[in-house]
Amino acid sequence: MEPVAFTHNLWLVAASLCVALMAGFTGLSLTKGLSAQSAAHRKVVITFAAVALGGGIWSMHFVAMLGLQLPFVFYYDAAITLASALVAILVVGLALLMLHFGRRTRQKLVLAGAVVGVGIIAMHYIGMSALEMCRAVYTPLGMTLSILSSVVLSVVAFGIAYGKRKHRNILLGTAVFGGAVFAVHFIAVAGTRFEPLVATTQVGPLIGNEALAIGVVLSSFALCGAFLLSTTTFLPADPVAEAKPAPQPAPDAAMPAAQPEPDRTPDPVPGTGKVPYEHDGRTHFVDAGSVAAIRAEGHYTYIYTRTGHFFCAWSIAEAAKRLAGANFIQTHRSYLVNPAMVSGFERLKDTGVCYFGLPDLTKVPVSRSRLKDVREVLGV
Structure with a gap:
């Protein structure tokens, strides 16, 4: 059959970009200062970050695909779609384990970024194979460009975010990572042709693509927000406020104030602490x-x-x-x-x-x- 022309719902395209940025910010923020924590604590936080970052990568892809508009009805196989989400989460978790256990070197940063880049493109093509009533046909040029862009942009994003673990680097790394996931998806789609298949069944999706996309977006933001609120604080604390002692209750006027015990702790010697x-x-x-x-x-x-x-x-x-x-x-x-x-x-x-x-x-x-x-x- 002849390939068909396609367009996108621009609102869902914009929503997919927001999901990618939110997921990138959450995953990169959760792991800030993590190397100083115990191994058990690191594993728990890396699990949260992998779910947020990997799940966000998948959510961006899925929302963008739900925004794909073809001149015929199509939907997705649930089992294959779930498998693509698990691939994204597991690959991101592997990269974070590499970065937060052992010495973090430039070579390890490049390797972790490459692993995530390969995971992104693998998740994309696994997800595309879930299409029902439609067949995706890939061009060699489109696949080559999408693989190269995924790996290169992911390495750059991890290099920025983990080169110096400062708020500015995390924000810039978030922008690059979110843009990378977004760009890779549409580079891959641009190199894809869609051909309708003869329907063998009349059973279609139970809910529309737009409603499903809204549900995925809201779920992604709720999940990322919960992780951020429960495990990290991006804004710096006020050390002056922290240093203020708690107010002491006034002594009872009818009773003489008790004399404080002398401090028997010896004064620390300067320079020996x-x-x-x-x-x-x-x-x-x-x-x-x-x-x-x-x-x-x-x-x-x-x-x-x-x-x-x-x-x-x-x-x-x-x-x-x-x-x-x-x-x-x-x-x-x-x-x-x-x-x-x-x-x-x-x-x-x-x-x-x-x-x-x-x-x-x-x-x-x-x-x-x-x-x-x-x-x-x-x-x-």
């Missing part, structure tokens, strides 16, 4: 005196030393409390600084900047409220 950090799946310790600065990163921190910067499970408030006797000073709501390692200072009107001669740390901001204290400690 230990700061924990995570590297290669293990917890290490470094002398506080070797730490130049500590930067808040959500509910956690990064420490900067002469050899590099490392993830620390302390919050900025906990770091300030534990290092109270180690001569650290808070220059900004998100920074603690070791004055002994400051190589320069510059005042900028009512704020300032502390400079460091370290490869990973050149300068740290000084807020207006901290400027006077910092200048006094530095003697300027």
